[in-house]
Amino acid sequence: MGALGPNEWAAITLSLRVSLVAVICALPFAIAIAYVLARKQFVGRQLLNVVVHLPLVMPPVVTGYLLLVIFGAQGPAGRILDQWFGITLGFRWTGAALAAAVMAFPLMVRAIRLGFEAIDPGLEDAAATLGATRWRIYATVTLPLALPGIFAGVVLGFAKALGEFGATITFVAAIPGQTQTIPSAIYGLLQVPNSGAAVVSLVVVSIILAMGALLLSEVLAQRMARKVGR
Numbered sequence: 001m002g003a004l005g006p007n008e009w010a011a012i013t014l015s016l017r018v019s020l021v022a023v024i025c026a027l028p029f030a031i032a033i034a035y036v037l038a039r040k041q042f043v044g045r046q047l048l049n050v051v052v053h054l055p056l057v058m059p060p061v062v063t064g065y066l067l068l069v070i071f072g073a074q075g076p077a078g079r080i081l082d083q084w085f086g087i088t089l090g091f092r093w094t095g096a097a098l099a100a101a102v103m104a105f106p107l108m109v110r111a112i113r114l115g116f117e118a119i120d121p122g123l124e125d126a127a128a129t130l131g132a133t134r135w136r137i138y139a140t141v142t143l144p145l146a147l148p149g150i151f152a153g154v155v156l157g158f159a160k161a162l163g164e165f166g167a168t169i170t171f172v173a174a175i176p177g178q179t180q181t182i183p184s185a186i187y188g189l190l191q192v193p194n195s196g197a198a199v200v201s202l203v204v205v206s207i208i209l210a211m212g213a214l215l216l217s218e219v220l221a222q223r224m225a226r227k228v229g230r
Contacts, residue, residue: 115149
């Protein structure tokens with residue numbers, strides 16, 4: 001890791017920060033959407049499913065461009081956030097977190113939805129017969145049983161956010177120390193002669209972080225599955 005300079009370490013730190021914020025902000029919405037898709041039948045359900053998964057199939061650059069148009073300084077949402085709340089997303093690390101959250105969201109929803117669909121409805125029906133309200137059933141039965149899927153969604157989202165490149169660089173560019181994450185730092189170093197050692201070091205760091213997240217997810221999911229008796 002000796003080949004890493006201040007800019008590379010800043011990119012690593014920023015990537016962790018962006019990924020963590022992206023997952024934390026996206027998680028409540030991912031749980032809500034996953035539950036709706038898993039349990040509810042309504043007009044427009046398939047359209048909602050398509051919209052949620054659209055970032056998976058669209059080119060990331062297109063997603064980044066749409067974010068720039070909507071949340072940039074001249075975009076409708078960007079102007080409202082700036083004028084009313086003093087929040088600027090374009091070319092800021094917060095914008096990188098938004099781009100990472102949008103790209104990670106479909107994977108989070110998919111994993112969490114599978115967790116909800118794996119729950120035996122009979123357990124919820126049994127709680128209802130005992131007089132539990134709908135919200136109490138959700139909080140004490142449904143959500144705990146779905147925790148392995150939620151953990152899987154969190155880790156998949158974190159790993160995706162950590163490796164996000166196309167949408168991020170389109171929306172917030174790659175400004176060292178401000179918006180340059182690990183992928184954009186690697187891309188930038190590839191354009192610089194004699195930077196192979198730094199590139200390899202960043203690649204190794206990226207692999208270690210991704211593997212660590214996946215291993216942690218597996219351990220937590222197994223422990224949670226044992227606690228809920230699955």
